[in-house]
Amino acid sequence: MNARPIPVPNDTTAPFWAAAGDHVLTLARCSNCSALTLPPEPVCGHCGSTDREITFEPVDGAGVIRSWTVVRQSFLPGFDDDVPFVLVDVELDAAEDVRLIGRFLDGIDAPLALGLAVDLAWEDLNDDVALPAFRLRP
Amino acid sequence: MTRSFRARNEVAIVGYAHSKIERRSDRTLGAITVDTTRAAIADAGLSVDQIDGFVGSALFPTAGDHLIIDGVSTVSPNWLARSLGVNPRYAAGFSGMGQIPGSVALAVNAIAGGAADHVVLHRALHNPKGRYHGSSRASFGGEQQWTAPQGYFGPLAMIALPTTEYLERYGATREGLAAIAVEARKNGSRIPWSFWHDRPLAAETYLDAEPMFDPICQYDCDIPVDGVATFVFTSAERARDLPHRPVHVSGYATGAPTRSRMPLHWPLDDIMDGGRETARRLWAAVGVGSDEVDLPQLYDGFSPFIWFWLESLGFCEPGEAHRFIADGGIDSDRPDGLPVLSGGGALGNGRMHGIPQMLESYLQLAGRAGDRQRDANVALACHASPHLGGAVVYTNDPG
Ligand SMILES: [Zn+2]
Numbered sequence: 001m002n003a004r005p006i007p008v009p010n011d012t013t014a015p016f017w018a019a020a021g022d023h024v025l026t027l028a029r030c031s032n033c034s035a036l037t038l039p040p041e042p043v044c045g046h047c048g049s050t051d052r053e054i055t056f057e058p059v060d061g062a063g064v065i066r067s068w069t070v071v072r073q074s075f076l077p078g079f080d081d082d083v084p085f086v087l088v089d090v091e092l093d094a095a096e097d098v099r100l101i102g103r104f105l106d107g108i109d110a111p112l113a114l115g116l117a118v119d120l121a122w123e124d125l126n127d128d129v130a131l132p133a134f135r136l137r138p
Numbered sequence: 139m140t141r142s143f144r145a146r147n148e149v150a151i152v153g154y155a156h157s158k159i160e161r162r163s164d165r166t167l168g169a170i171t172v173d174t175t176r177a178a179i180a181d182a183g184l185s186v187d188q189i190d191g192f193v194g195s196a197l198f199p200t201a202g203d204h205l206i207i208d209g210v211s212t213v214s215p216n217w218l219a220r221s222l223g224v225n226p227r228y229a230a231g232f233s234g235m236g237q238i239p240g241s242v243a244l245a246v247n248a249i250a251g252g253a254a255d256h257v258v259l260h261r262a263l264h265n266p267k268g269r270y271h272g273s274s275r276a277s278f279g280g281e282q283q284w285t286a287p288q289g290y291f292g293p294l295a296m297i298a299l300p301t302t303e304y305l306e307r308y309g310a311t312r313e314g315l316a317a318i319a320v321e322a323r324k325n326g327s328r329i330p331w332s333f334w335h336d337r338p339l340a341a342e343t344y345l346d347a348e349p350m351f352d353p354i355c356q357y358d359c360d361i362p363v364d365g366v367a368t369f370v371f372t373s374a375e376r377a378r379d380l381p382h383r384p385v386h387v388s389g390y391a392t393g394a395p396t397r398s399r400m401p402l403h404w405p406l407d408d409i410m411d412g413g414r415e416t417a418r419r420l421w422a423a424v425g426v427g428s429d430e431v432d433l434p435q436l437y438d439g440f441s442p443f444i445w446f447w448l449e450s451l452g453f454c455e456p457g458e459a460h461r462f463i464a465d466g467g468i469d470s471d472r473p474d475g476l477p478v479l480s481g482g483g484a485l486g487n488g489r490m491h492g493i494p495q496m497l498e499s500y501l502q503l504a505g506r507a508g509d510r511q512r513d514a515n516v517a518l519a520c521h522a523s524p525h526l527g528g529a530v531v532y533t534n535d536p537g
């Protein structure tokens with residue numbers, strides 16, 4: 001059976017994935033204006049700086065659901081045993097307008113609604129690679 | 139600040155040709171494109187040696203692993219010019235979203251600016267062997283490192299998220315999406331070159347289909363096809379001496395990304411905020427408003443785009459488009475219906491990108507729609523999403 005595709009870090013994003021492997025969510029902080037973003041861009045979307053340090057800083061992964069979809073057919077390898085599964089679009093409480101898309105781990109029958117609070121969870125793809133995911137806040 | 143378009147109505151479409159739309163053609167895409175373009179030039183009453191401009195978009199809109207080969211799986215303006223034996227004064231490809239409005243803008247600006255006299259605009263779309271969006275990649279770098287490992291991949295996932303938002307916010311349902319697909323296929327079934335000719339869609343068929351990415355099912359998506367369309371543009375002055383009634387370009391507008399997002403992440407608010415700006419630019423450029431458009435041809439590569447365009451352009455209040463449609467508001471057979479899918483759209487023709495909208499605008503305004511002829515003087519043709527795509531306004535009455 002095919003494995004699911006894994007993320008390939010680059011020089012900029014390697015710290016994010018290293019922290020994720022330890023189940024720590026980080027966002028990119030701009031050294032010029034302090035804004036938190038993900039993904040990090042070559043030019044800061046907040047201050048326009050092209051010459052800045054990006055540091056990945058741990059944040060709380062709580063947020064609210066902005067949308068979702070139930071994936072019943074995947075176009076990628078490795079998901080055949082996973083479908084159907086839910087992906088949620090989550091706006092993080094930690095930074096304005098920063099949104100992550102991750103697996104929702106409470107199953108396809110959990111009641112979903114716009115604005116519901118979720119907490120961060122993790123999906124381990126292998127011993128080193130983990131992806132941010134979410135569960136309903138108890 | 140947005141100004142009115144200085145070249146308003148100075149450039150016109152004077153001819154066209156359209157290939158058959160087939161699921162998979164037994165001919166090479168490049169050969170179909172050359173044949174279609176020769177036919178369009180002849181239709182305009184011109185000869186190939188008079189064409190000195192070539193524009194278009196060569197985007198092959200697949201998320202999958204398919205090879206992109208000019209002349210085979212896509213056709214660029216330069217490839218087409220060379221294959222017709224022309225060394226054009228002007229050749230340009232549009233690389234943004236809203237490939238048809240973007241390409242129309244290139245044609246109009248080239249002619250109005252004197253860079254070319256007679257410009258060919260073509261679009262050639264190909265359905266490759268294998269799954270259109272299928273990928274076998276074991277890893278993703280670049281921007282997709284943030285989304286593909288989770289399984290967020292391809293345009294169905296992209297459109298599913300804002301559609302869920304719309305359903306939840308405004309109480310719309312799958313029945314509301316079905317009504318759009320049924321209207322598109324009804325009109326497409328009457329079009330001889332359509333892949334769906336004589337094959338309307340029943341709402342029950344739609345509702346029986348299991349979604350692929352909830353709430354999006356196969357009938358919300360245009361079907362991949364092999365097909366080509368070509369249009370010929372020239373100045374309004376030269377158009378007077380050509381055989382067909384010219385259809386003038388009054389103006390155009392395209393959207394632009396406003397915020398950095400994850401790849402393929404289109405929150406509903408981004409679509410609608412950007413769409414209202416696209417509409418504001420459009421009405422300022424052309425000097426008319428939505429109430430002066432007889433024939434708004436809205437883009438429907440995914441059915442919920444009809445909601446988003448109706449509301450962005452001001453035909454409906456935010457959140458009201460699904461009710462407007464449920465009340466028969468877009469039934470093109472009703473005298474009071476807004477005929478937004480009278481040309482069948484992408485859902486009723488096949489994945490021809492913005493061509494069905496542009497073609498219906500042209501045919502109706504040129505008086506060349508045959509049995510389907512309507513009384514119209516101002517048409518609008520959209521393509522792609524309201525926040526990243528664009529729209530063109532046409533008229534046969536330039537005043
Ligand atoms: Zn900054």
